[in-house]
Amino acid sequence: MTGLDNLTLARKEGWRRFVEAPARTQPETLSREQIRRLDDRSRADYDRRRREWHANLGPLRTPQLAELHEDLWDIVDSNAHDGDKAKGAVAIDAFPGLGQTTSVLAFAKQFHLREVAEHGPRTPEGHERWPVCRVGLTGNTGLKDFNRAMLEFFAHPGTGRGTASQFATRALDCMISCHVRLLIVDDLHFLRWRASTGVEISNHFKYIANEYPVTLVFAGVGLAQRGLLDEVDAAGNPVLAQSGRRTTRLGMQPFLIDTAEHRRQWRAVLLAIEQRLVLAEARPGMLADDLSDYLFARSTGHIGSLMTLINRGCQRAARTGAERLDQTVLDGVKNDAAAENARRELDAALTARRITSRNSTTTTRGHAAATAS
Template sequence: MPNDSTSPRTARPDHIADKGKYISFSIRHQVIEFNAFREGWRKISHVHNRGIHAQIAGGLLLVGQSGAGKTTLIEHYRDSFPVTEHPEQTMVPILVVQTPAMPTVKNLAEAILHALGDPDVNKGSTEEKTRRIFKLLVACHVELLIIDEFQHFCDSRRRSVANQVADWLKGVLNVARIPVVVVGLPRAEEVIRMNEQLARRFSSVFFLRPFNFHTDEAQDEFRGLLKTVHKFVPVSCIAFHEANLALRFFIATNGLIDYIAKIIDEAVQIAGRMKNPSIDWDILFQAFGESVWRNAPEELNPFNPDAELRPLNKLGEPFERRDKLLLPGATSEDAD
């Protein structure tokens, strides 16, 4: 546990200043770009524009660990091409569809129809639903289809059903002739590799990698991200991007931006309950325990000044299923 100078302070709910400001705060409301994010955007944009200007129905497989920022990327791209309502039709330039947890032809067709605004997603046979999909894709002027959570195809225990759905989807894509981006965890690539036609369609793969900390350049980028995050925090706080603290943030998050958001959001909520809200080592110590690893041993909480600074990837630790961190002195092979 931190020494007396950094021991957790007691929250005082009876002294809340600007309570609404803190409760409504989330760093997720800000789109903070970083190198991998921008490269992913460029890849999506290329497929999109090739479809518009060259009428090439290309494909892109975008994969990344949970928490790497995939959903934020595709939602931000979609929101840059907003839906527009007209008297006779609704224009949906970018259509984002969530793959059902246990995909079947029926529920995937219904998911696509729901995303297209069909009021009767449950009506009709599979063939009728498929025809409605084709009609609405044209009527809504869909320029790019993004299918998220694609790894659910290989999570299905019924491999034959998953293959049937993949074949149906392949047929839809062949007829629709619009570019497609499929998004998911790294194992989503297994689905593509198992189907020869899908493998040809999605031969372009982009891995949205987490941050690493094994080179000066990588450390500078991560610290730059923390400096940007610092600007949006609505309370006074220590410099997140200071070298020692940045390393601790990296270990606490495994380089995944979603965990940065978890810690910052929780820290603001904890600080907001103080009489004089501010974020220091104490608050970050508490925020890590609340948002990342509840009941973490104090000697492994990265925001304990006396913590053992090592990757938290052993059995029972928060990142045991993640790729290994790249700390100073590590090589790229260490992350394989």
């Protein structure tokens, strides 16, 4: 799957490429001597394939992703009731870097494939079947922009002119014709919510839940604080209660190391990552045994920060000829600002052995990783 830009999933053609793309093939791991023997062209090709592979290591089936997917299947499948009943919505509310967007897209891909496998690529009326519609919001999005974005997903010719209500009606026609069952609204925190339009937005989502044959899945940061799940508005009126009562809030948590089970989960994800690294000197235990505490401090248990650090570390290790991940290599790699700012306290606690990411009974190299997907 190559050439996907940041706008691809906002269009149905791009969504299809995402859903139908074959799984990437992991490049073979060559020894230093084998790499040295490659001619210039073969070496350039090998390095390119490794760059692309390490930049796209996920998603991993972490406990957080597995739990979220189980909850989503419960809610989406229970919404298969008749059209006269409003469908429950989902709000995935989590801090950045915990993988909520990646997890939602992975679920939506599975859902899309299941629906097409069960019902075929076309509806009984002959329209293209699009089980999923994804809308990604941008800064300070209003209702008209939101409705237009829904319509643009289908490449509808009527996006150039119209009112918010007209865009919504056209989008409804598309979703009914294409048998859309899942409407994903990503980055919902960009929607103007607490301003005077809060009630209008709440009513609009209620309209979608009532009239559109879809399960609404919101994903964003601080949704509860922004009033999405409130019982009352800022003036104390219970105008938001219906949206709050119909919306199930789901979250995602960072990795923790406060219990033996949490430490096992952390080790399992490191072992799963190890299996995916294509470096000449990669070996079992390189991350899970040698760098467990270090990686926890550098990522603060956030899967997004961890994968960013691993990806950049692999790029540097391959480019410089280190061909392994160790503290020397990773010390030279910059991570996201939030992780770097939060690591100092963890570093001190781990160094002083007040906390640890490893269980005393943990076995050494070669233990299988249950979280690889």
